């Protein structure tokens with residue numbers, strides 16, 4: 001979750017990207033194209049060719065694909081049926097067999113098998129515009145070396161990689177200059193000499209760096225819990241000791257300690273009598289379990305990746321470390337300095353926020369910069385807050401332990417903590433990856449208004465409650481949004497998700513529409 005207020009130096013100054021562009025919303029069709037309904041089964045999606053043909057026929061009629069072979073350019077990568085019977089398909093674009101970065105399209109079929117909507121952001125790329133005919137002049141190893149050199153120039157000699165670097169050849173449409181590049185995409189992910197996770201787009205023809213951005217998702221965070229409360233934990237007995245290891249949820253939840261060092265995951269927490277006194281460890285473990293249960297009970301989702309991915313947490317990271325983060329493989333919590341923060345795992349909304357970054361990575365995979373990045377932060381806040389459902393605040397249980405009543409962020413009133421609550425007040429500078437922790441306030445406020453109701457900027461919203469609002473936002477994230485979705489696309493997607501779940505003229509769809517209007521979208 002990284003809080004902008006305590007942004008570590010590694011996140012400042014290294015970002016190359018300019019302000020948010022004001023591109024129009026992705027095209028969405030509201031017309032239903034009547035097609036035969038080739039489905040017999042309601043449970044699960046029949047993966048027959050008739051279904052796929054429906055999708056390709058529809059997309060082939062879109063202007064962008066009139067002169068190209070839609071089946072060779074688009075591959076269906078995910079199929080999902082929601083509880084309303086609406087079928088959701090996610091497709092990725094390839095040109096000459098090379099994936100196009102971020103180019104995803106979703107298509108949705110209603111219960112009758114007709115296309116009800118389509119949302120996507122496929123860049124306008126002509127096949128002849130692919131540099132060097134799609135042939136790389138440097139190797140993937142070269143690209144990894146170039147990225148490593150850049151990271152070393154910023155933070156010094158790098159420690160061991162947390163995730164073994166890979167380099168994937170992609171076609172990349174760079175929004176900043178409108179050019180199309182053949183690139184290797186690779187990541188540097190280290191903890192030493194400082195935590196760093198940077199994504200690089202390396203020109204595969206000449207080895208230059210086309211673009212890069214930092215994507216570590218810090219949170220904040222803080223067991224007997226951090227607040228002195230008593231809670232039950234699922235643990236594992238091994239011989240005469242107990243381990244902070246829950247094997248009942250997905251492929252497990254395991255909680256470690258870094259012993260105030262910086263190697264991950266550190267040491268698995270153990271206890272001789274199963275009465276746990278490491279408060280930060282207790283809360284990290286219990287809050288990860290509560291987050292797992294929320295996703296399972298509300299959405300029947302099995303963990304971060306939907307397939308039970310092991311949840312690993314490390315507490316006591318660093319010394320007086322005022323932050324927490326998801327690093328693509330696990331979540332990490334500092335102890336705080338006792339003034340700005342206490343142990344960061346101590347707030348359920350913080351743990352929920354961090355783990356939701358993981359869910360996002362495996363679903364819409366919203367790019368962590370500019371508007372898609374602010375959507376990423378907003379969804380992490382919205383789910384984190386809703387998992388706890390105690391108030392409309394974020395980080396209130398662990399922020400400034402000596403000052404009661406404050407928080408890191410507020411969904412009901414983002415301006416209390418320096419965030420905008422309407423689109424016209426958005427931040428357009430380059431700090432914080434284009435204001436990902438700032439502009440998230442606009443979407444947070446829209447969610448608050450949809451759930452709770454209220455009048456904002458002269459628009460009155462009748463609230464539908466958190467239970468319904470979170471179902472709509474979950475479907476939006478999992479079924480509709482794509483890596484480069486901006487706020488306008490999020491509005492369209494959320495309204496469509498509400499119509500799917502509750503009906504086209506439902507009070508729920510109206511509430512969502514009004515909520516976005518109220519924040520100027």
Ligand SMILES: [Ca+2]
Pocket residue numbers: 271272273274275276277
């Ligand atoms: Ca004990």
Ligand SMILES: [Ca+2]
Pocket residue numbers: 347348349350388390393394395396397
């Ligand atoms: Ca809280």
Ligand SMILES: [Ca+2]
Pocket residue numbers: 396398399400401402403404405406407
């Ligand atoms: Ca406080």
Ligand SMILES: [Zn+2]
Pocket residue numbers: 001002217218219353357377380
């Ligand atoms: Zn975050």
